[in-house]
Amino acid sequence: MDQILDFYQYAIFFYSAFITLAYVSLAILGYFNITSKNSYYTEREDNLLNSFPEEAPGISVVTPAFNEDLIIIDSAHSLLNLEYPNFEVIIVNDGSTDNTLDTLIKEFDLVLTPFPYIEKVRCQPMRGIYKSKNPRYSNLTIVDKENGGTKADAMNAGVNVANYDYFINTDIDGLLVPNTLAKMIVPVLDSEIPVIAVGATLRMVNSCEVDKGRITRVRPPNRLIPTFQETEYLRSYLIGKMGWATLNAVPNVSGGFGLFDTNVVIGAGGYDPLSQAEDMDMTLRMIAFMRDRKKKYRIRQIPDTCCWTEGPSNLRLLYRQRTRWGRGLLQIFLVHRRYLFNPKYGRMGMLLLPYALFFDFLAPILTTTGFFIIAFLLFTNQINFDTFWLLLLLVYLIGVSMSLVAITADLSNKKLYKNYSEYGRLIFFSLFEVLLYQPFNTVFFVIGYGQFLYNREFKWTSMTRQGYTRNTEVTIEPEE
Template sequence: MEESIWYYTIRFYEGAIFIYCITIFSLYAVLTILSARNIRKNIRLNSFRKREILVESPLTPGISVIAPAYNEAATIIDNVRSLLTLNYPRFEVIIVNDGSTDDTLKKLISEFRLTEIDFAYDSRLPSKPVKRFFKSTDKAYKKLLVIDKENGKSKADAVNAGINAAAFPYFLNTDVDCILDNDALLFLIQPFLDEEKRVIAAGAPLRIANSCEVDAGMLTRVRPPRALLPRFQEMEYVRSFIMGKMGWSAINAVPNVSGGLGLFDKEIAVQAGGYDSRSFAEDMDILVRMGKYMCETKEDYAIRYIPQTLCWTEAPHTLKVFTRQRVRWGRGLVQLFAVHRNVLFNPKYKKLGLVIFPYNFFFELLAPVVEIVGILLYIYFIVMGMVNWPFAIILLIFVYTYSILISSIAVLWDQYTFRHYKSWKEVLGMCSMAFFEPFLYHPLILFSSIKGYLNHLLGRKHKWGNMQRRGFKRQAA
């Protein structure tokens, strides 16, 4: 009897896993089609829409660019200069010095001729105390505002301080070390101006800048990363942004806007309570709260993604830093579901409760658990000699070939749209990642996610480490 229960349990799990697998693969197929349509629509739209008209128009809405900085002395000057030269008619750059212990602030003061000012700071959103405000006496830097605050041990805390000081109705959340496309603001503001629904946030793909050539904070040559770990991340970013986010954007079900680059409606972000400095997934958390706020106030809203890569960032290049980052993301996901558990399957929250949360619950949060249980079961079957090897191999081939297909389609969409890489060798290098990813990169992600879940469940303290940056390859003079 006992044996038969065990037998049926295992058979049930096998069946359930297969259905789970088929569902997730079908969803990927649907996302592939949706993203293709959305990208095509965007490219067509851009073929006759001249974003340059925004530069000349007195009606263009203002944007506050908020970039927190913590111990960025080595690159801060180039990066701030790059932000100040963004192509947009009405914007301010708010650098939040988040209690740096190096000479970040000193360098800013001397380079940009900053002077301390009295500033009517409205602390609507919680953050650590702000000590001083600086503006430049040089008209060339009149768009710059520097906030010096106590270290809040999170980016969320610093961004909240930036939002409190922001003057414009939209704010761009970015990292000071990110390299932005010169037209980033012109691209990102478009969805806000072009919809009947109120667009509350918009994002664009991020790419890895590790092997790109950079000159004075400006990108001069795009290359895929040479090192294996960043290159796997590039593949993951292409798949996630070009295919995933663009697909979700087509049905207005974007789960999150990346912390590296996102334009937000300030009013809604403030009403939703701003960023939560205790959250480990603050970028997803704020979007959930903004979505909840819109549903509760019964206002129709949209969150959009555009396919143009507008931001290049340095990815973790060591296993230690990489796993630390992914453990935090994993932990953030569990935390998010714990905090917003009332959203799941709640029709009051429309797509957020019935599409975004269920998808993320079953196929993001549970996926590593299902996978780990599956692996353990597989080992058990092998040990017990219960494996039907021809069938097992067919199933493995099925998963492997399908995952390669999905990654390859992501590269295809990327090539169809922008052809960032100059040479064939670079494209092939990227494509080859799809073949090795399931063996080399995916186990790392799995391990980090499970570790993050356990850390959350066991209430372990998270250590915030500063990512040691290598800097970018400079263009030869």
């Protein structure tokens, strides 16, 4: 027993050391990536596309909606008001049981239009396509389809209707920054090697002021869980993904917001309706599609905040989100195990997935086990308190230092909060994240693994919104 415990403690120690090494390396890579992006791409580069509409590549903005009656109008207007010369908005009504479709029809003067629909990727049957009689909304298409139970199925319907070579995948409650489309397409154009996807930073809209689908005042969330999540997102995007992007090994272009090459998505078979983590699943299959055909590719990440989304505001919602992520992660390794440690898939097989397996997937299991072992050691008086505090400090500092690096990177990229004290708030709460947030996160992930193994069925439900400061206050109870 003692030998097992000793081995476990050593293993955990070296595991933490490797995590630190990986994080510090990613932080360094991310820093250089952000610095070079900032000098290469400015508003002037974005404006170049706006000045020559005929030169701007078309982009389809695809967003699924399920029972979003109360926010659908604000969201649709927000998307239609994006500043880009050549885009279309496709809203997929995924068999909503409320008035989502009727509300849209009334607001945008929509009529059922015959449409030469080609099913390039599989999805539930389409009921009809609606277009507006008002020429002002000529770039709006509403796809009405049977409920497919997942966002992936609705996305596939949108991809089938998309007219352009690139599409944005976003959630209906996500608020996009007006010049987002130009920001996302410039890295695609500025590459000799085909760019198959681009990711950007997502932030919490909770506590921001919003007027007619536009953010008028950015604030850090005032509730505890979204505050922690804001810092967590900054770490994930500005350190993790920006760092990985330097090595062309971005593991996941977020399902909340990302730009994708339409033909590669179709070629890879579209979104998997059975996947619990359809975004990571899609990213991995797109990479595999390119590598199988021995084609070069790039996945880019930009540091700019392009999408604002409402984060879980209480433990119940956090539980729902994180257990889903946990289920999705485990599913990824089971479904895509053939990519793991497979040199044919290059960095994805030999670096990205092994990293995700050891540091993303195993971390919650090891942390939970570690908690019980510490409790056991405490109970049996086997803890050496001379060195225990040292190792505790190490674990604590990993989180705090990375949070600080991310917050500073965000400030250096662009000051979004009005006051520096609001950044101070993030810094202050990051000191407590390890104690007040991470334990829940860890446990919820482990529960998610368990749920997946017990094979419970999960469908996408309407989001419970606490509502940010906007014209339409929304609170819908979940169906789950």
